[in-house]
Amino acid sequence: MTVLILGGALGPIGLGVLYDLPPHDEGERMESFDVAIVGGGLGGSALGGYLARAGLDVVVLERLTAFSDRVRGEWMAPWGAAELKKLGLYERFITNGGHHLATHIAYDELLTPDEAEARAFSFGGLHPDVPGPLCMEHVAMQDEALAQAIEAGVDVRRGVSKVEVTAGEQPRVLFEHDGARCEAACRLIVGADGRTSAVRRQLGIRMEEAPIDHLIAGLLVDGAEGWPEDLQTIGKCGDIHYLVFPQGGGKIRIYADYAYSGAARFNGDEGAQELLAAFDMEPVPHSDAVANARPIGPCRSFPSQDAWVDEPCVEGAVLIGDAAGYNDPILGQGLSMTLRDARMVGELMTQNDAWRTSLFEPYVDERRERLRRLRYLASFVTTLNARFGPEDLERRAVAFQRMADNPTLGMVYLAAFTGPESLPAECFTEDFYASVFGTTEHLIR
DSSP states (O other): OOEEOOOOTTOSTTSSOEEOOOOSSTTOEEEEEEEEEEOOSHHHHHHHHHHHHTTOOEEEEESOSSOOOOSOOOEEOHHHHHHHHHTTOHHHHHHTTOEEOOEEEOOOTTSOHHHHHHTOEEOTTTBTTBSSOEEOOHHHHHHHHHHHHHHTTOEEEESOEEEEEEOSSSOEEEEEETTEEEEEEEEEEEEOOOTTOHHHHHHTOOOEEOOOOEEEEEEEEEOOTTSOTTEEEEEEETTEEEEEEEEETTEEEEEEEEEOSSSOSSOHHHHHHHHHHHTOOTTSTTHHHHHTOEEOSOOEEEEOOOEEOSOOEETTEEEOGGGGEEOOGGGOOHHHHHHHHHHHHHHHHHHOSOOOGGGGHHHHHHHHHHHHHHHHHHHHHHHHHSOOSHHHHHHHHHHHHHHHHOGGGGGGGGHHHHOGGGSOGGGGSHHHHHHHHSOOTTOOO
16 A cells, blocks of 8 residues: 655645555546535535635535536625635636626616605715625636636546445445545545535435525627626516616626416526517617627526525535525625535634534534525515515515604515625514514514
8 A cells, every 4th residue: 555645734644645556447536635525516615715725625526527508606795805805716716707786776667767866875984894795706706616626636537426425433425436436434525516416315304495486597798899898787677677787898697586386487598589589678778788698608597595504514515605594685695605515614623623523513503594584585575575475566566655754674684695694683683574564474584
């Protein structure tokens, strides 16, 4: 047996040991790492790079050989951009296409354009560490985070398949790569493999899901130079709740929430044209710039729902990002949530040598409350903007007036920008919700 010691901050034992053992089968390999991260997207790569810079030996196992546009989040809240800084990725993102937004205007069918503009607010000063939300193509985020992880010394394997995880006292991951069956022993497994996480399923961690009553469609377009590139707008017009997030240079990522009636309305090439046509909205100045833009990515619809787990860790393994539960994308919090997960888990692991389940209790507790508050906020926004029946529209008009009469009722929206922990607990109660809508009928608890 030959042993290669790669070293690390915690000393040589158990760090980067490569065993040249007689294979059990042709092409089989056995290796040892400090951490095995399943999933090389934004969360897995960000955490991997953070740990590697602290001297830990990390392997990232990614299914895809190349990332592509699958219609994911491309708007990062200011609180998420602050997490990006803490993970050491912010400057890289800015250099490679990151684009900050300066102003929010909620153009809406219940307001004239002048009324909406009178309520505009600037993102400047909203968060002390960043100038505003950050927009960037999701694929570019993934590529840059993975590249920085590799530069930090992370062993990245792409094109991995047939992953099998075993947690407990001696965690290990079996997988296929380059035609060989491989085994990675490690001190901790991190599941960062998304909504349909195989790691979560194999660990037997149960996920709760809210009912699906609306879908969200997304599309990346180019040639929209007529839209102000520092202006985001979110509102409701007709039968869609729309979101417009410029990326600079005439590129815009658009989204639309709409009622779910058993089938997706916006999908494929025809769906893209129908979605663009829906963005020709009279209450929204410059909307013709979007409606006449050119699609440069796929148009797809997804369930707009919340899902969560109460305990995203077991002995020998922890989940982060969508694998640990996700927020309804109507709020656009997915990127920010994932980055905080990576930062919190990374800090706990680099500040402590004993990676027992108890170590992650602060992460588990904070994440549970964070998702509860964001789940509440998603219910709030859905009730206000993404329910389309006659009674819903009447309730919406009343809620609008109540918030106009008492602006403190709308302050809960700030949580989507400054973080759910930034507002008092009473903003996330049934009483607060009822004070706006007169009912708690649609509140997801």
